Amino acid sequence: MVIDPIHTIAAAVGFASMFFLWLAIILGLSLARGWTMTSMKHSSLLALHGSMALIGLTLGIVHGFAQLAPADKTVHLIDVVVPFTNAVDPFGIGVGVIALEIMTALAISMTMQKLMGFHRWRALHSLAYAAYTLATGHILISGSETGGPVITVIVLIPWLIMVGLWMTGTASKEDKEGMADKFTTRLRGKLTTVQVDPIVCARFGFCEQEAPEVFQLRGDGQLAYQTVVADNQVDAAVAAVRACPARAISIEMGTSASVGMSGLRAAMQEQAAAPAPQTNGNYPTNEFSRIRTNGRR
Incomplete structure (x- = not known):
């Protein structure tokens, strides 16, 4: 079997994109929950979060459009822009396109935080978890390198860590909000x-x-x-x-x-x-x- 070097490079770029996006999400969770506020400046953490997200998104875009380069031409321009249009792998490529488009929208929303308002912006930003989940599904469905159980587990571990931290932080947030509601009554x-x-x-x-x-x-x-x-x-x-x-x-x-x-x-x-x-x-x-x-x- 002849391995297309372009496909190999594109796959490596895709895995690198997932790594940086995962780091950005974990840093974003730290920002939202205040986990590292005593050990790291908020501005430094925010800058690192933005840098990781930008690198991951850029690599993801490169990965998507690199699929147009192989000689077999199984992926066309419309397939990396409009979800579920690919004739060979509509679902796998489709969820990857949706994930990339969501992340692009989130990156654009960073410039409109004040215009959107905190709650609307934060609700939109929470789609990052869904986007990463879709990207994980894209790798497992479409990635030719993830056929074995070892690679599958390696792909799933970061996703499981993200879900675990998100659930832990959500429960902690609900407890704090309940406590804040009680204090609001006492403050009157x-x-x-x-x-x-x-x-x-x-x-x-x-x-x-x-x-x-x-x-x-x-x-x-x-x-x-x-x-x-x-x-x-x-x-x-x-x-x-x-x-x-x-x-x-x-x-x-x-x-x-x-x-x-x-x-x-x-x-x-x-x-x-x-x-x-x-x-x-x-x-x-x-x-x-x-x-x-x-x-x-």
Whole structure:
């Protein structure tokens, strides 16, 4: 049997694409769950996540169009653009095309985060797990190199790791949201204050979309926020805590008091040794976003 060198190169590029896309998804999970926020800067992790995704997507596109090069011409241009049109392997190639198109849409959506809003953007971004699943199916169905059990297991292991981490993170997120709902009820009628860590804050503006009365992303790129939250703004403030991908916002509940609105305070980008001065309590430590009761978590 004569092995087409072009097919071999295209297959190698496809496997490399899957590796980088898997890394991007795992890094994305770390960003969403805040697993590495204490050991790695959010901006560094976000840059690494974007780089892995871009490399993986680029290699995936090269892999797809490289199928047009072999002399047997079993794949045509329409087959790598429109799903399920290939005459030889419509389903296997079709799911691969859908996976690549979803990932391309997700890459484009990165430029429209603020326009879409955090929740819509995050819901769209969750399709990355489905896209990787489809890409795994594409390899198992169409990949001539995956006929043996060893290669099949090697292909399935990253997918199983991704699913396991996603399920673990989802359960943890539901527990945290349930706890946050209980705290929201307890915050009512109390003196509720907001603090933003300027070292961690990445100025995405998702907090402003959730609670525009509390947070404002200024024209100079700095985040301004109300240090004291009115009772009717507690729900929005808690939603902003959940939405913040950098885990930079904390909410503190004090004793019962009448709530007066303070002026906007800016979370300036400064060095850790000289944090922005605050007037409502001590400046929070550089941890995950949290809701605190009387100074205790």
